[in-house]
Amino acid sequence: MQKLRQILKDVKSVKVTGPEEIVITGIELDSRAVKAGMLFAAIAGSLTDGHNYIEQAIKNGAIAVLVSKLPEVLHENVTYLLVSDTSEALGLIAHAYYEYPSRNIVLVGVTGTNGKTTIATLLFKLFRELGYSCGLISTVQNQVNDEVLPSERTTPDAVNLNKLMNDMVEAGCSHVFMECSSHAIHQNRIAGLEFNVAIFSNITHDHLDYHHTFNEYIKAKKKFFDDLPATAYAISNIDDKRGVVMLQNTKATRLYYGLKNLADFKGRIIENSLTGLLLNINNQEVHCRLIGEFNAYNLLAVYGAALSLNEPAEKVLVALSNLTGAEGRFEYYVSVNDKIIGIVDYAHTPDALLNVLTTIKELRNDNEEVITVVGCGGDRDKTKRPAMTEVACEYSSKVIITSDNPRSENPVDILDDMQAGLKSEHKRKLLVIEDRKQAIRTATMLSQPGGIILIAGKGHEKYQEINGVKHHFDDKEELLEAFQTLSK
Numbered sequence: 001m002q003k004l005r006q007i008l009k010d011v012k013s014v015k016v017t018g019p020e021e022i023v024i025t026g027i028e029l030d031s032r033a034v035k036a037g038m039l040f041a042a043i044a045g046s047l048t049d050g051h052n053y054i055e056q057a058i059k060n061g062a063i064a065v066l067v068s069k070l071p072e073v074l075h076e077n078v079t080y081l082l083v084s085d086t087s088e089a090l091g092l093i094a095h096a097y098y099e100y101p102s103r104n105i106v107l108v109g110v111t112g113t114n115g116k117t118t119i120a121t122l123l124f125k126l127f128r129e130l131g132y133s134c135g136l137i138s139t140v141q142n143q144v145n146d147e148v149l150p151s152e153r154t155t156p157d158a159v160n161l162n163k164l165m166n167d168m169v170e171a172g173c174s175h176v177f178m179e180c181s182s183h184a185i186h187q188n189r190i191a192g193l194e195f196n197v198a199i200f201s202n203i204t205h206d207h208l209d210y211h212h213t214f215n216e217y218i219k220a221k222k223k224f225f226d227d228l229p230a231t232a233y234a235i236s237n238i239d240d241k242r243g244v245v246m247l248q249n250t251k252a253t254r255l256y257y258g259l260k261n262l263a264d265f266k267g268r269i270i271e272n273s274l275t276g277l278l279l280n281i282n283n284q285e286v287h288c289r290l291i292g293e294f295n296a297y298n299l300l301a302v303y304g305a306a307l308s309l310n311e312p313a314e315k316v317l318v319a320l321s322n323l324t325g326a327e328g329r330f331e332y333y334v335s336v337n338d339k340i341i342g343i344v345d346y347a348h349t350p351d352a353l354l355n356v357l358t359t360i361k362e363l364r365n366d367n368e369e370v371i372t373v374v375g376c377g378g379d380r381d382k383t384k385r386p387a388m389t390e391v392a393c394e395y396s397s398k399v400i401i402t403s404d405n406p407r408s409e410n411p412v413d414i415l416d417d418m419q420a421g422l423k424s425e426h427k428r429k430l431l432v433i434e435d436r437k438q439a440i441r442t443a444t445m446l447s448q449p450g451g452i453i454l455i456a457g458k459g460h461e462k463y464q465e466i467n468g469v470k471h472h473f474d475d476k477e478e479l480l481e482a483f484q485t486l487s488k
């Protein structure tokens, strides 16, 4: 419950029509979920516009509405708040409604195409290990210290995000680590939040269904750094082509990490094996349990963030050496009889797939076969489909393409898209098995003893989404069952 006047304090230009001295009981951006006494925020979306549902919101009990254009007929007992950008105003209002949670914690945000979940999760685990009370907001799960909460999206909408962050403050958290997806930045879900540290991992091909061009996608991510205050630290990957540009217009203190170029947090890989990474970070050696060059970057980002928050290097390195990665990221299992290695990984972009497969290539012997099982999500960026198949074929001995959340699309159409323009030498490596369970079974049956199977794209996900229904499905469970069948 908050006074309207109080929560409008940060919205610069707002024209109020109707009663001003009111108290609201909550904020909603979906008219269907509005309850008595709430403020309804009308947001223009990709499918429809919240402005079309103002009447329904009022019928459901809204006493205030946030709009960018006034409806023709106004209700006397409803307060209309006219602003130029409702999604930005909503961010500021939600932050104020939940008593500015970001001001009461150290807030670290991570953006980039790949690595957000890994970096945010490692930071959460690291700071827990260092003795802090912490919150995590991520694709896999949200967490308040040891309490695990389900996560529906990478970054929740402004209302749920501020509510969750406020719960974290109330639970005594001193630090919160969160992923900031490009959708979230673009839709102002994080507007008004005061970040202490912002991290950029990398930018490659993804989400062009939403951002349309690569430049728009870059601009969306860059906005995160442009909006930082001068007191914050902006930490970027200097080896990424866009690593410097990302921080070009930030007021924050710029810091860089990297393996190749000169950087504030400079790493070198001494050894990279299936048991982990031996790294040299700023002239100190550390052995970490994560695997692959891309994880060396993630670990450097984590190290940089911890040092910028004044944690001592020695303590950070000791804690880092104990950490495991996030669920469903390069998790590997070995079959009992045939010593087949099965790897479950969330790679769902061409770049992530390339990274994972080149890492596997570095770690295996030349004579070991690699079978990749991969699919592409329905209602998502279609241009990545053939690119993912090409990468999979280039770096695997055999590829089985299959379903990965077809959503409202016909799975066969997605599989067709994945084969568009495929070179003939790649076609020869390809099997098409729509049913993901069968695809995983087939991979284990085709695998030679000592071979490697990569199951890519779903990682931690526990479902297969078909026509709006989420059916239980777990790559790890399927892999282990297939291994058991093999050993019978």
Ligand SMILES: CC(=O)N[C@H]1[C@@H](OP(=O)(O)OP(=O)(O)OC[C@H]2O[C@@H](n3ccc(=O)[nH]c3=O)[C@H](O)[C@@H]2O)O[C@H](CO)[C@@H](O)[C@@H]1O[C@H](C)C(=O)N[C@@H](C)C(=O)N[C@H](CCC(=O)O)C(=O)O
Pocket: 029, 030, 031, 032, 042, 043, 044, 045, 046, 047, 048, 049, 050, 051, 053, 139, 152, 153, 154, 155, 156, 157, 181, 182, 183, 184, 210
């Ligand atoms: C593409 C995208 O980001 N969509 C988000 C967006 O929906 P939209 O623009 O399609 O909304 P819409 O359906 O057009 O409706 C517009 C507005 O009208 C309202 N409405 C609609 C119908 C009605 O009867 N009443 C009503 O009030 C809606 O609540 C909405 O506020 O705004 C909605 C409200 O916040 C979000 O729920 C929705 O996320 C959907 C579920 C989604 O799938 N988002 C994904 C793509 C996403 O955000 N992913 C990122 C990154 C993923 C990654 O890590 O790679 C994430 O952060 O999770």
Ligand SMILES: Nc1ncnc2c1ncn2[C@@H]1O[C@H](COP(=O)(O)OP(=O)(O)OP(=O)(O)O)[C@@H](O)[C@H]1O
Pocket: 112, 113, 114, 115, 116, 117, 118, 119, 139, 154, 179, 181, 201, 202, 294, 295, 297, 298, 328, 329, 330, 345, 346, 347, 348, 351, 352, 353, 355, 356, 459
């Ligand atoms: N720094 C990195 N660079 C490139 N690829 C990476 C990096 N870190 C992880 N990956 C690959 O990308 C996959 C996704 O990693 P992660 O979940 O950490 O990224 P994310 O940015 O959170 O993804 P999403 O946007 O889907 O939530 C991993 O399973 C791995 O294959």
Ligand SMILES: N[C@H](CCC[C@H](N)C(=O)O)C(=O)O
Pocket: 139, 348, 376, 377, 378, 380, 404, 405, 457, 458, 461
């Ligand atoms: N969280 C991201 C990646 C999902 C990866 C894959 N499993 C898919 O469903 O496309 C998204 O919703 O776009």
Ligand SMILES: [Mg+2]
Pocket: 116, 117, 138, 139, 140, 154, 179
């Ligand atoms: Mg993520």
